[in-house]
Every structure is written in C-alpha cells, then in structure tokens.
Amino acid sequence: MAKTPKPPGVAIWVLVTLLWGTVFYWTSIFMLQLASVKLGEGSFHPSDSEQWSVYGVQVVVLILFALLAMAVRGALDPGNTQQIQRWQNISEGKGEALFISFAGSLATSFFFTALTALTFLGSSAYFGFLVSFTLPVVLLAALFNVGAGIAASLIVGFIFLIAKVGRKRS
Numbered sequence: 001m002a003k004t005p006k007p008p009g010v011a012i013w014v015l016v017t018l019l020w021g022t023v024f025y026w027t028s029i030f031m032l033q034l035a036s037v038k039l040g041e042g043s044f045h046p047s048d049s050e051q052w053s054v055y056g057v058q059v060v061v062l063i064l065f066a067l068l069a070m071a072v073r074g075a076l077d078p079g080n081t082q083q084i085q086r087w088q089n090i091s092e093g094k095g096e097a098l099f100i101s102f103a104g105s106l107a108t109s110f111f112f113t114a115l116t117a118l119t120f121l122g123s124s125a126y127f128g129f130l131v132s133f134t135l136p137v138v139l140l141a142a143l144f145n146v147g148a149g150i151a152a153s154l155i156v157g158f159i160f161l162i163a164k165v166g167r168k169r170s
Contacts, residue, residue, distance in 0.1 A: 007080030010070065017066035018059065020152075024112030025058050027148040028141065031113060032120075032133070035141035043132040046120065050129050057123045061115065109149025113142035 008016075029051060036044045046054070077083065117138045124131040 007083060010067070013066045013070040014063055017062050017069070020108060021058065021062035021065070021112060021115075022055075023152065024109055024145065024148065025055060025116050027109070027145055028113040028116035031141040031144040031148070032117060032137065034144060035137045036133070039134070039137055039140060041134040042137045043130060044120075044137070046129065046131070050124075050127060053127045054120050054123050058116065058119045061119055065115075106146050106149050109145045109147075109152070110142045113145045114138060117141070 029046070032044050036042045073080065073083070117133050120131045121133065
C-alpha cells in the first residue's frame with residue numbers, strides 16, 4: 001500500500017523560498033542595473049556592502065513571505081490536496097517533461113524582481129544610501145529576469161531528467 005505524501009512543513013516552505021529568493025535577489029540586482037542603464041533612468045548602482053546589507057533585510061522579508069504563502073496555501077487548499085496530487089503526477093511521469101513549473105518560474109522571477117526593488121527602496125534610507133527606480137526600469141528588469149526564471153526551470157528539469165524523477169514506472 002502506497003502511503004500518501006505529507007504536505008511540506010514550515011522548514012521546507014522557508015528553505016525553498018530562501019533558495020529561490022536568494023537566486024532571484026542576485027539576478028534581480030543585475031537586471032535592475034542593466035535596465036537602468038538601458039533606459040537611462042533612475043540610479044541603481046549599489047556597492048557590494050549595500051547589496052549585502054539589503055540582502056539581510058531580504059532574508060527577513062523572504063521568511064515572512066514564506067510563512068504568509070504557506071498560510072494562504074493552507075487556507076485555499078486545506079490539506080494541500082492539489083500539491084500532493086501534483087507530486088503524485090510527477091512521480092508517475094505525468095509532470096512536465098523538461099521545464100519544471102515553467103509558469104511558476106516565470107511568475108517567480110518577475111515577482112522577485114519587484115520584491116528586490118521594493119526591499120532596496122524600503123531599506124536604502126535606513127542604511128543611508130540613495131536608490132532611485134522608475135516603474136519602466138523595474139518592469140524591464142523583471143522582464144529580463146524572466147530569462148533567469150527560464151534558465152532555473154531548465155536546470156531543475158535537466159536535474160530531474162538525469163535523476164530520472166518523474167519517469168513512468170513500468
């Protein structure tokens with residue numbers, strides 16, 4: 001008899017959010033710099049120490065976001081039945097073949113760019129440095145960061161292919 005998988009606990013929610021939030025924090029910084037140069041708008045050239053200071057704030061924001069997302073997910077899907085069904089589908093070979101959560105990667109990369117920009121704006125006065133964004137810079141950076149989301153999705157997909165996760169069982 002196959003046992004039903006349990007929904008992820010707080011530790012998984014926080015760790016996964018920290019993992020992806022960290023990846024997209026650093027790619028977002030690069031994309032925000034690129035977009036501000038391309039558009040010639042705003043001033044976004046934080047030093048390494050400023051980036052690390054804001055990253056400390058970002059970690060707190062990410063943990064709070066993970067807890068909030070877990071609570072919302074629990075309210076919208078009591079017992080996490082949809083997530084458990086998705087895991088079962090993947091283990092039976094019914095998941096995506098190459099991209100792992102393609103739409104989720106796109107949305108996540110876009111969202112985390114905005115979150116990174118907001119964290120820089122919100123904490124720059126506290127840390128004593130100037131940050132200036134325009135909405136077009138943030139939107140273009142988020143669009144650029146979608147490329148990072150696609151790359152992340154592909155990397156995870158290749159890892160799953162190599163590890164034979166989600167292969168149909170004979």
